[in-house]
Amino acid sequence: MFKKEKRKSWRSVQSPFIFNLARHLEAGSRYVDERVVADEVESNKIFKNIENLRADLKRSTDTIAVEDHGAGSRVFKGSSRKVRKIAKHVLQGERVAKSLWKVLKFWGMDLEEKDKRQLSVLEMGTSLGVTTAYLSSAGCDVETWEGCQNTADFARNNWIKLGLEEKIVSKVGKFEGLLKSTKGGWDMVFLDGHHDGEATLRYVEELKSKLGKGGCVLVDDVVWSKGMKMAWRQLLDDPYWNVTVRWRGKGWLFHIGGAVEQHIALSCVFKF
Ligand SMILES: C[S@@+](CC[C@H](N)C(=O)[O-])C[C@H]1O[C@@H](n2cnc3c(N)ncnc32)[C@H](O)[C@@H]1O
Numbered sequence: 001m002f003k004k005e006k007r008k009s010w011r012s013v014q015s016p017f018i019f020n021l022a023r024h025l026e027a028g029s030r031y032v033d034e035r036v037v038a039d040e041v042e043s044n045k046i047f048k049n050i051e052n053l054r055a056d057l058k059r060s061t062d063t064i065a066v067e068d069h070g071a072g073s074r075v076f077k078g079s080s081r082k083v084r085k086i087a088k089h090v091l092q093g094e095r096v097a098k099s100l101w102k103v104l105k106f107w108g109m110d111l112e113e114k115d116k117r118q119l120s121v122l123e124m125g126t127s128l129g130v131t132t133a134y135l136s137s138a139g140c141d142v143e144t145w146e147g148c149q150n151t152a153d154f155a156r157n158n159w160i161k162l163g164l165e166e167k168i169v170s171k172v173g174k175f176e177g178l179l180k181s182t183k184g185g186w187d188m189v190f191l192d193g194h195h196d197g198e199a200t201l202r203y204v205e206e207l208k209s210k211l212g213k214g215g216c217v218l219v220d221d222v223v224w225s226k227g228m229k230m231a232w233r234q235l236l237d238d239p240y241w242n243v244t245v246r247w248r249g250k251g252w253l254f255h256i257g258g259a260v261e262q263h264i265a266l267s268c269v270f271k272f
Helices: 016-026 034-042 044-059 083-089 094-109 130-137 149-162 175-181 197-210 226-237
Strands: 006-008 063-065 080-082 120-124 141-146 168-172 186-191 211-219 243-247 250-254 262-266
Touching: 016 094, 016 243, 016 262, 034 044, 034 094, 044 083, 044 094, 044 130, 044 149, 063 083, 063 149, 080 083, 094 130, 094 186, 120 130, 130 141, 130 149, 130 168, 141 149, 149 168, 175 197, 186 197, 197 211, 197 226, 211 226, 226 243, 226 250
Parallel strands: 006 262, 120 141, 120 186, 141 168, 186 211, 243 262
Antiparallel strands: 063 080, 211 250, 243 250
């Protein structure tokens, strides 16, 4: 018997921890922590630069010879991929990236004085580096992994254009190998590549020992395929992940000591 998620809007979430997550993901500015709103205004210039870059990528005539270590694609055939198609179909959109930025900002600001530090974030799946740029501009230490050297080189070039290249650690290799060699300590891992159910379960299992205290995993595309849906159900059934939040086709996994077990499917407010 698989565990069921409770559908809730961000407003109806009772647990303060999940409420704070949910409102930064879904609520309008007037319901978001005011320090985050102030920083969002200050960060407008970098957001504009990132979105201008995204627009350029969507018009680009470049191609990348890719090495695909993922679960295949519904959009691409062959190994030569048009950058404009990658930009249109593969990357997280602006709204999702900004929601992640807000959550990370809030978590960073909400740390107790004695725990104050830059949050460390791992993105598994760099692609053109657009979401990486948002994660980095949230003031986090960001490391990002990509299996395809040409794609990683392309992303680095994008960070140079944004002036972010010094801040981002980029590693090239397959997730499996990189996971074995990382010491970890991540506050958040965004698993945004290799959307295959069995591979996802293996990576998430490995990540349990690689998260810092209170760290979490965000898995992309948990309803993308039959295999991914099955993987998500198995993750819900794993007692280790006592708090889960499904949001816009992605799943947040938390292991929170002393928390009441909760599995929430967050209703979406905005059309993204
Ligand atoms: C969906 S894209 C990432 C999008 C990016 N996070 C963004 O929103 O801007 C997934 C990337 O993961 C890489 N990838 C997929 N499976 C991989 C694996 N097993 N090891 C390493 N990289 C992988 C692909 O080459 C692809 O560029």
